Amino acid sequence: MASSIRVRAILNGDTTEVQTLIQHPMDTGLVKDSKGELIPAHYIQQLSFEHNGKTVFQADWGTAVSKDPYVKFAFKGAAKGDEIKVSWLDNKGATDNLTAKIQ
């Protein structure tokens, strides 16, 4: 199966701009399905970005974040060709990660 993460990191001057799209249902646990039964909560709790083993961005998420979330941020101190690792962990214990090169 294809990765649930899309990431693009581009070095521009001395800052690296990182864009990420994650495929995840982000169910709040408050919505009912067509049969009237609650869809159990299923959402990403932790998202982190590591550059050379050092965390540059970390988010503690809850149910208020939308389905298929998109994240964009920038940080300093990276060089072209460095690797950036994205990983997430959801409330059901599922996890995924992806490593991309900074362009």
Add this chain to the structure above:
Amino acid sequence: MRARSALSFATAALALAGVTSAAPAADTVDPAHEAKAFQDFFIKKFPKVKLEDFVNGPYSMNEDMRKQWEEKEQFPPYEFALEAGKEMFATPFKNGKTYADCFANGGIGVRQNYPTFDEKDGMVVTLELALNKCRLANGETPYSYVKDEMASLTAYMAYTSRGKPFDIKIPNDPRALQAFEKGKEYFYTRRGQLNFSCASCHVQNPGERIRAEILAPALGILNAMPIYRSEWSGMGTISRRFTTCNSQIRGVPLEPQSEEYRDLEYYLSYVSNGLPISGPGARP
């Protein structure tokens, strides 16, 4: 009940067509002329918008939205569907055949030719219908017309056809002309509790706001299909767009891919002939 009245309507229309076919040429439908008049209307109404830019819907009408969209397009929300569609398209059915076997040129770069008129069955065949026909012919169960798999497949097929101009053909067959006419009639007929026709929004008021949204022009509106709508937080096909439009005007939507919707798609695609395919699209 509805099916029966539709049937009797069709018979009546056929009988009518039989009568009118004997009428002089001046009374016959001239789709090419219709399409030109339709396009000229939009060109005159929006002199600043380039013809090929109408396919970008509300973004061709509003500078702020356009900027947001351009940024979004660097990382489009339909990417997951597109990838899923590509994979599905390449995956063989249980009998070993693939979607590619059902389409000309292996299904690559053919979106601009749909809908077509099937002269054998005497009906309009949309891409969505053709995909489900293909599945049925190969012993698979058909997909829902509105979203998910169908949206992913059409997204991939549209993507391989990007930039190709819509090239809808109306064969010299009275039934094809009739389908075009009926599609036009559907487009301009008011319905629902709000008493809106398709044209009320998409011909009379493109670029204007309807609540927080900017209305898209009818010209080129199907070129961007299927679309990822943030409002739906997912993908939707042409069928989904039609049914949702009907419920938004508080009308009763028809069955996806019913004859009326197919005729409407035939009409609406034909009058956008020459405009490039831009799907899959992203809309707010």
